Amino acid sequence: MGVDQPAPYSRGYEPILHRVACKRGLCSDAGITLYEVEVVHGANLEQTLNVYCRFSKFITLTKLLADSVEEMPPLPAKTAALHGAHDAAFVERRVAGLDDFLKMLLHAVPDTSKCAPLLEFLNLVPGWGT
Numbered sequence: 001m002g003v004d005q006p007a008p009y010s011r012g013y014e015p016i017l018h019r020v021a022c023k024r025g026l027c028s029d030a031g032i033t034l035y036e037v038e039v040v041h042g043a044n045l046e047q048t049l050n051v052y053c054r055f056s057k058f059i060t061l062t063k064l065l066a067d068s069v070e071e072m073p074p075l076p077a078k079t080a081a082l083h084g085a086h087d088a089a090f091v092e093r094r095v096a097g098l099d100d101f102l103k104m105l106l107h108a109v110p111d112t113s114k115c116a117p118l119l120e121f122l123n124l125v126p127g128w129g130t
Contacts, residue, residue, distance in 0.1 A: 017039070020102045022037050039123070055098075065118070
């Protein structure tokens with residue numbers, strides 16, 4: 001399983017996001033799937049950071065942003081119990097759905113550099129679990 005890298009920015013700094021993409025799902029023997037999110041950021045030099053999230057973290061993000069994002073993009077269906085956490089086709093569809101969600105979310109958030117829940121989710125500033 002992947003390990004999150006430490007947050008590169010301190011609170012109060014406004015990171016510039018270039019690209020965010022859900023790259024793959026990593027399934028453990030315990031039936032837990034983590035989704036690898038690649039974050040490309042930086043002012044002058046693009047830097048890449050990988051963040052590993054359970055689906056529940058995406059759900060929490062949508063709840064935190066519900067009041068500030070007018071058109072919240074939909075998350076892919078939460079039906080892993082029907083398909084099994086290790087069903088490769090299901091994980092592949094969910095990765096594609098999470099990738100679409102992240103791309104639409106970046107367009108829906110008015111100012112990503114000031115959106116604390118999003119920056120914490122992407123592990124760009126200290127927050128969730130740091």
